[in-house]
Amino acid sequence: MEEFAQxxxxxxxxxxxxxxxxxxxxxxxxSTSVVNFAQGxxxxxxxxxxxxxxxxxxxxxAFLLTIVVAFFIGAALEIVVxxxxxxxxxxxxxxxxxxxxxxxxSVALWRYGPLQKPFPDPDNWCIGDSCLEIFQGDAFxxxxxxxxxxxxxILFVALMIMVALFxxxxxxKLGLAMRATALNPVASQLVGINVSRMLALGWGLAAAVGAVxxxxxxxxxxxxxxxxxxxxxxxxxxxxxxxxxxxxxAIIGGLSVGVFQVLAGNYIDSQIDLMAAFAIIFxxxxxxxxxxxxxxxxxxx
Amino acid sequence: MIRVLKxxxxxASYGSVLALQGVSLKVAEGEVVALLGANGAGKSSTLxxxxxxxxxxxxxxxxxxxxxxxxxxxxxxxxxxxxVPEGRQTFTELTVIENLRLGAYTRRxxxxxxxxLERVYTYFPxxxxxxxxxxxxxxxxxxxxxxxxRALMAKPRLLLLDEPxxxxxxxxxxxxxxxxxxxxxEEGLAILxxxxxxxxxxxxxxxxxxxxxxxxxxxxxxxxxxxxDSVRRAYLE
Amino acid sequence: MIxxxxxxxxxxxxxxxxxxxxxxxxxxxxxxxTGLGIGGTFGVFQMTTLGVWLVILxxxxxxxxxxxxxSLGHGAFVAAGAYITAILLDQTATPLVVAILAAAIGTAAxxxxxxxxSLRLTxxxxxxxxLAIIVSMxxxxxxxxxxxxxxxxxxxxxxxxxxxxxxxxxxxxxxxxWLYYSVMVPAVIMTVLAWNLTRSRIGxxxxxxxxxxxxxxxxxxxxxxxxxxxxxxxxxYAGVGGGLFAYTQDFVxxxxxxxxxxxxxLVVIVIGGLxxxxxxxxxxxxxxxxxxxxLRLAELIGFPERLxxxxxxxxxxxxxxxxxxxxxxxVQRLKTLRPATVLxxxxxxxxxxxxxxxxxxxxxxxxxxxxRDEHDPGDEES
Numbered sequence: 001m002e003e004f005a006q007x008x009x010x011x012x013x014x015x016x017x018x019x020x021x022x023x024x025x026x027x028x029x030x031s032t033s034v035v036n037f038a039q040g041x042x043x044x045x046x047x048x049x050x051x052x053x054x055x056x057x058x059x060x061x062a063f064l065l066t067i068v069v070a071f072f073i074g075a076a077l078e079i080v081v082x083x084x085x086x087x088x089x090x091x092x093x094x095x096x097x098x099x100x101x102x103x104x105x106s107v108a109l110w111r112y113g114p115l116q117k118p119f120p121d122p123d124n125w126c127i128g129d130s131c132l133e134i135f136q137g138d139a140f141x142x143x144x145x146x147x148x149x150x151x152x153x154i155l156f157v158a159l160m161i162m163v164a165l166f167x168x169x170x171x172x173k174l175g176l177a178m179r180a181t182a183l184n185p186v187a188s189q190l191v192g193i194n195v196s197r198m199l200a201l202g203w204g205l206a207a208a209v210g211a212v213x214x215x216x217x218x219x220x221x222x223x224x225x226x227x228x229x230x231x232x233x234x235x236x237x238x239x240x241x242x243x244x245x246x247x248x249x250a251i252i253g254g255l256s257v258g259v260f261q262v263l264a265g266n267y268i269d270s271q272i273d274l275m276a277a278f279a280i281i282f283x284x285x286x287x288x289x290x291x292x293x294x295x296x297x298x299x300x301x
Numbered sequence: 302m303i304r305v306l307k308x309x310x311x312x313a314s315y316g317s318v319l320a321l322q323g324v325s326l327k328v329a330e331g332e333v334v335a336l337l338g339a340n341g342a343g344k345s346s347t348l349x350x351x352x353x354x355x356x357x358x359x360x361x362x363x364x365x366x367x368x369x370x371x372x373x374x375x376x377x378x379x380x381x382x383x384x385v386p387e388g389r390q391t392f393t394e395l396t397v398i399e400n401l402r403l404g405a406y407t408r409r410x411x412x413x414x415x416x417x418l419e420r421v422y423t424y425f426p427x428x429x430x431x432x433x434x435x436x437x438x439x440x441x442x443x444x445x446x447x448x449x450x451r452a453l454m455a456k457p458r459l460l461l462l463d464e465p466x467x468x469x470x471x472x473x474x475x476x477x478x479x480x481x482x483x484x485x486x487e488e489g490l491a492i493l494x495x496x497x498x499x500x501x502x503x504x505x506x507x508x509x510x511x512x513x514x515x516x517x518x519x520x521x522x523x524x525x526x527x528x529x530d531s532v533r534r535a536y537l538e
Numbered sequence: 539m540i541x542x543x544x545x546x547x548x549x550x551x552x553x554x555x556x557x558x559x560x561x562x563x564x565x566x567x568x569x570x571x572t573g574l575g576i577g578g579t580f581g582v583f584q585m586t587t588l589g590v591w592l593v594i595l596x597x598x599x600x601x602x603x604x605x606x607x608x609s610l611g612h613g614a615f616v617a618a619g620a621y622i623t624a625i626l627l628d629q630t631a632t633p634l635v636v637a638i639l640a641a642a643i644g645t646a647a648x649x650x651x652x653x654x655x656s657l658r659l660t661x662x663x664x665x666x667x668x669l670a671i672i673v674s675m676x677x678x679x680x681x682x683x684x685x686x687x688x689x690x691x692x693x694x695x696x697x698x699x700x701x702x703x704x705x706x707x708x709x710x711x712x713x714x715x716w717l718y719y720s721v722m723v724p725a726v727i728m729t730v731l732a733w734n735l736t737r738s739r740i741g742x743x744x745x746x747x748x749x750x751x752x753x754x755x756x757x758x759x760x761x762x763x764x765x766x767x768x769x770x771x772x773x774x775y776a777g778v779g780g781g782l783f784a785y786t787q788d789f790v791x792x793x794x795x796x797x798x799x800x801x802x803x804l805v806v807i808v809i810g811g812l813x814x815x816x817x818x819x820x821x822x823x824x825x826x827x828x829x830x831x832x833l834r835l836a837e838l839i840g841f842p843e844r845l846x847x848x849x850x851x852x853x854x855x856x857x858x859x860x861x862x863x864x865x866x867x868x869v870q871r872l873k874t875l876r877p878a879t880v881l882x883x884x885x886x887x888x889x890x891x892x893x894x895x896x897x898x899x900x901x902x903x904x905x906x907x908x909x910r911d912e913h914d915p916g917d918e919e920s
Contacts (some may be wrong), residue, residue: 016778038800075912083853090661097856098801102851110844171407180392180403186391192354192378192407192455233673233797240666247595258893275677278670282655285667289658 002144013151015258016158017220019221020213021228021235022078022242022250023161026205031182032200032243034082034093038100040232042207044216044225045104050113050215051119051223059228060126062131063215067208074207075200080204083196108225117223122150125219148217163253169247178202182245205290234261243294253292257281303330305459305491306351306382311370313350320346321357322515326461333485333492335502335509337532342493342512345387347403348461351493352384353377364459365421377406381453387463387495389444392449393437397428398466400436400447402456414454421450443472449477453484460484462494466501474498480504493508504528540887543636543744549722553582553715573834582714584826589718589725592784592822596815598730598803603812604736605768606748607656607905608665611672613800618792619645619780621679624694625687625785634720638781640775649773653766672800674793693791698785721782733815744768745813809857810867820865856871 008261021039028036034196036042045064050159053062077100085092122135135153147297181198189195217227238257242249257277264276284292306328313321321343328334328537336344342383349355351362351498353374362370369377392400401421403425405414422429425446431439445465452460455510462481482505483490496502503523505511511519519532556562557580575584598612614872619641626637652671658666679688701716713720735741743764747754751761784790786872806825811817828850835848861868872876 019706029662035665045509063311085862088858089812090813091602091804091808092858094608095805096855097855099851100804101846102854106845106847106849106851110842110848130920170304176395176399176403177406180395183394184390184391186354187386188403189354190378190384190386190390191451192375193403194373194375201753233669236666237670240663240686244662266748269681271681272677275674278674282667282670285659285663286655287665291658291663300385 003164005143006145007146007266008259009145011259011262012255013147013155014220014262015212015229015238015255016151016155016256017216018234018238019158019251019254020154020161020209020216021231022238022254023158023165023201024210024213025235025239026105026242026244026247026250027165027202027209029204029239030177030247032078032082032093032199033090034085034097035231035236035244036203036206037094037212038104039106039206040106040228041101041104042070042074043217044208044228045108045214045220046073046211046243047119047214047223047227048108048117051117051218054120057121057125062128063125066109066211066215070211071204071208074210075204077207078200078203079196080163082199083173104223112225114225118275119223122219124155144246150220154220157212157216158254160253161212162247165205165209165247172202230298233256237278238293241281241291243291245295246291246293247293249293304328305330305364306493307361307363308347308351309361309363311347311356311357311362313357313360315346315355315362317454319515320355321350323360324512324515324517326510326517326520328491328493329500330458330488330491331485332508333482333494333506335506335526336493336495336512337499337502337509337526338512340497343515344512344516345463347512348384348386348463351377351382351459351461353382355450356399362380364407373417375407375415378422378455378457380460381458383457383459384453385445385448385463385465387467388446389441390435391436391439391444393435395436396433397436397439397447397475400451401432401454404451405456407455413456417454417456419473422505424453424484425450442469444475445469445477446480447491449481450483453488457490459493459533460495463491464497466496466498472499473502481505499532501529547911553711555720556581564575571834573830573832573837574719575830576788579712579714581720583724583854586714586718586721588784588822588826589721590779590786592819593728593782594776594779595803595807595821595825596729596818597772597779599807599810599812599814599818599821600732600736600744600775601768601772602804602808603814604741604744604748604815606701606763607765607768608661608804609668609744609772610665610797610875611668611670611675611800612766612772612776612803613797614668614671615645615649615776615794616780616783617679617771617790617795619777619782620794621628621688621694621780623781624696624784624790627695629687630772634785637692638724638778638785641781642777645777645780646770646774649776650766650770652773653769656769657762657765669797669800670697672795675795679792689790691792693789693794694784696788696790698788699785709873711768717786723785724782728778729818732818736815740764742769748813754891755849759785763877807864809854809864811864811869814866814870816869817866818866843879 006142020243021043023035024039046069049069050062050066053065081091081096081100085096124136125132134156135149137149139148139153169179177188178198178201180191181193181195185195188198214228217231221227234257235254238254240253241251241256242251242253260277260280261273264280265273268276304327308324308326309324310325312319312323324343324347324506336347346355350357351527353369353376355374357370360370361368364380364382367380369380374418390443391404401418405417409412411532427443428447428450431443436444439447449465465477465481469477478501481492482492484490484506494502503526506523508520508522510517511526519526519529556565562577565581569575569577575581590894594612594616596869598609601607601609622641622644623637625634626632626640632640656667678684680691697714699717701711701713707716723816736890743754743759746757746759747761747764752861801824807817809824810821811821832846836843837847841849857865
């Protein structure tokens with residue numbers, strides 16, 4: 001039983017990064033119905049931006065500054081690149097995001113090179129002498145179950161983003177307008193919402209959330225240009241599992257994918273952990289075609 | 302009378318399909334104007350052009366003396382034109398009160414918004430009862446009331462109504478039209494109403510336009526239109 | 539008609555072109571300037587792989603372009619076909635043709651089996667479900683339980699394909715030419731078959747259900763049947779393509795079929811043109827030759843080699859903006875051009891009209907350069 005609990009805890013810690021990326025994917029999908037394949041590479045790229053900020057400043061200011069920069073990169077992409085294909089067939093916008101994937105990957109390769117970069121581990125996440133305690137110190141243990149401080153921290157960050165977004169969407173005028181835009185763009189225009197601005201904002205937010213995921217990934221693995229490739233796929237799986245239009249679903253979906261992956265590796269066959277995890281996802285989708293928490297699709301003739 | 306809306310020789314199209322071919326019409330302050338015509342005559346396109354959803358290829362649209370034919374939809378709402386679109390288009394997954402708050406999205410005067418909310422509730426008491434419910438759970442008539450209430454929340458000086466009777470039981474339609482008439486009187490609000498049911502629209506309007514294939518075929522006072530043979534034949538009987 | 543004959547002759551004699559000195563030096567000079575890679579034995583080999591990808595991409599276009607179902611895991615079907623062929627050739631004395639037919643049937647059956655549970659999934663949900671298949675594929679192939687046949691991560695090494703001495707064929711052609719014909723013949727046949735299929739009742743049913751499932755149902759199309767059929771047909775094509783792949787490369791391994799390859803399949807058919815046979819052909823050309831051309835362009839313009847994918851990405855985005863229906867759509871539009879339309883386009887391309895369109899771009903509006911209430915002179919003349 002304790003072993004099982006440990007597996008779940010490990011799964012949840014792996015899954016928390018998937019959950020953040022899944023959340024970023026959902027933020028774009030629910031407002032524009034575009035699945036952003038560049039989400040992972042955008043996160044990778046902004047993490048390199050963090051890294052170059054780190055050469056000049058402490059961790060937390062660099063982190064916050066990156067989030068702001070990422071926000072503007074995301075919003076700019078929506079305005080410059082996505083808007084011209086807004087009315088084109090659906091696959092076209094997917095191809096455009098794949099183009100962005102190639103661009104970010106290649107620009108990062110050119111600018112920062114193929115080698116891994118050292119990324120400060122959480123013990124050095126400070127401003128001057130003050131550090132954020134949740135990330136530091138020994139692993140937590142409960143009986144035989146342990147979880148590292150970094151993983152606790154990442155999980156905490158994922159939940160914080162979730163809470164912040166929940167508050168924004170449900171208790172601010174801007175959040176209400178963003179939800180309205182996602183639900184009915186024409187009616188939103190008719191009440192005076194600048195729909196284009198909301199879409200740009202959605203991309204900006206997603207890029208900012210992705211930037212957080214990137215920094216978390218770099219600190220648990222290492223900073224390199226291919227660090228997000230695998231995570232993006234699991235993030236996708238998480239987003240789809242939860243339901244592409246449900247932010248809460250994205251978190252739960254992302255965490256579940258992590259847990260599936262670990263459990264499948266341990267209880268089925270470690271050689272086929274991916275296969276088993278994806279088989280589970282496939283089965284869940286066949287039973288619930290729009291994910292666990294997704295809205296039912298309403299299709300018109 | 303002060304002119305609120307001037308629509309002068311307006312052309313507009315969807316891609317290669319011409320929707321408006323030189324429509325001209327006027328709405329003065331505080332008056333209710335009916336826009337009649339068959340399906341595809343260009344009634345909804347006229348409203349969409351006023352709201353900025355459809356850009357005219359030619360012609361002039363003026364609101365209170367300012368050109369709005371190149372203005373973004375959200376600016377137009379801010380300037381004082383609200384539309385209740387065809388098929389109501391409420392945000393079905395949001396609550397009634399969220400829908401109404403979205404109606405006041407462009408406004409910054411929080412206290413006045415609260416007062417207007419109360420006023421919408423007095424026009425449509427059922428919305429007050431159901432304020433916490435999802436709009437999608439309301440009946441068709443209630444959703445129509447919500448759509449009108451939402452438009453009123455922007456504190457417009459010109460209200461555009463697109464087929465408020467669509468899909469509603471006759472008794473509800475009469476109730477809604479009564480309230481529209483009342484709103485127009487009490488608020489001094491100019492209203493341009495598109496309606497299939499000409500007798501209803503002409504009942505509250507002072508004058509009306511009849512559109513045919515994208516042009517104005519007829520323009521007269523409501524009383525004369527009610528008597529007019531061609532209108533009777535086409536839309537009243 | 540003359541065009542078709544010329545194309546046929548070109549395809550027929552292409553492998554011998556480089557043996558003729560004048561033509562050979564011409565092909566080489568084309569390669570040197572464009573980076574295409576059509577000269578010499580390498581050129582023949584490139585054309586051979588083009589045939590392989592043509593079969594695969596034609597199949598994917600039936601599934602995605604015609605029936606409207608997105609598959610991000612098409613490489614898994616290709617892998618299935620390649621492995622079935624390779625295993626049969628490696629461990630039994632099956633003749634090539636039989637092995638490829640077995641691959642076609644086996645893969646179609648797998649397609650059918652995957653198509654049925656996928657019936658309820660649409661759009662991104664289907665895309666992820668199919669992505670799941672391609673992600674799991676390498677693990678499955680490396681798995682202990684099946685490695686007796688698949689040879690695990692080492693993959694299956696086949697003897698390289700030689701010209702059969704049968705009928706004295708070896709006196710007329712070398713190995714590369716033999717491979718060319720053994721791929722090009724089935725590739726051409728299958729492309730023509732697909733072209734016919736898409737214009738038949740089945741093809742029309744696919745299009746109907748792509749445009750509206752409910753509409754198709756009302757027209758009497760059995761939606762479930764046709765959706766699964768599209769999966770099976772496109773898997774059959776992938777199976778044949780995979781078989782030809784194994785035969786021409788004489789090697790298959792779990793890493794021959796990555797996720798990014800499957801994504802690239804989708805990208806090239808969208809660029810080539812969905813729901814169009816010409817689109818599939820263009821997609822295959824793009825798939826094979828894009829690499830060399832982009833590299834060459836990089837050289838010419840002088841940007842760093844590491845930026846070549848950025849260049850590719852920018853190209854992708856521009857094509858999607860300029861030609862939303864792919865290059866085939868663009869060609870179609872050019873074909874229907876009449877003088878009046880050309881004049882109209884030129885008129886639209888006038889500087890003042892361009893500027894007014896630029897000012898309508900959302901970015902311009904954001905920067906305050908867009909037009910607000912003033913009137914635009916460019917539109918008044920119409």
